[in-house]
Structures are given as structure tokens and as C-alpha cells.
Amino acid sequence: MKVLTANRLTDGEAVWFSAGRWVESIAEAEIAYDKAAEERLEAAGKAAFANNEVVDVELIDVALAGGTVHPLRLREQIRAAGPTNRTDLGKQARTPRLAGV
Secondary structure, rough: OOEEEEEEEEOOOEEEOOOEEEEOOOHHHOOOOOHHHHHHHHHHHHHHHHHHOEEEEEEEEEEEEEEEEEEEEHHHHHHHHHHOOOOOOOHHOOHHHHOOO
16 A cells, blocks of 8 residues: 655645645545556656645555554654654644554
């Protein structure tokens, strides 16, 4: 399983692709379960990059645990939640469901 992530160009915020738009929570990300879905997400990412909406576009591996999307790589876990040394900052402070990511 994979999701498409990037950084929004206007403010650098980590974002994920979902239903034709970029969202700020990985919990809302559109999940690709097969190669065709991955290719569709990649095409959407390339178009958004070309339109100067996002940078650092990448498909990342995720798992579902208890109905919640969890990135597999540590880097992506940090991007999804926020700084590891200040849990009162970042997405983890805004979104209770990301606590413990």
C-alpha cells in the first residue's frame, strides 16, 4: 500500500493527495492498493509539481493498523506527526488521531 506525499510550495507544509486535492493529514490520504492506482497517483503528483503546487513528490509505503494509516519509514512518520522532541508542535498537536504515529 502506498500514498502520495509532497510539500506544499506556498508554506512547506507536508501534504498528502486525496481525491484530487492535497490534504494536511495522512489519515485522509488516498491509498493505492495496486500498481494502476500507484501510476494514477504518480501522474497526479507530476501534474501538481508542474503546476507549482508542491515539491518533493513521492509515493511512500504505508500500513493500516486499526483503520489508521501509518507510514513505514521513520522520516515519513515524523513528517506525518511533527517534531519528535516537541509533541506540542506540528500535526501531532493539531490532530489527536496522529498521536503515537
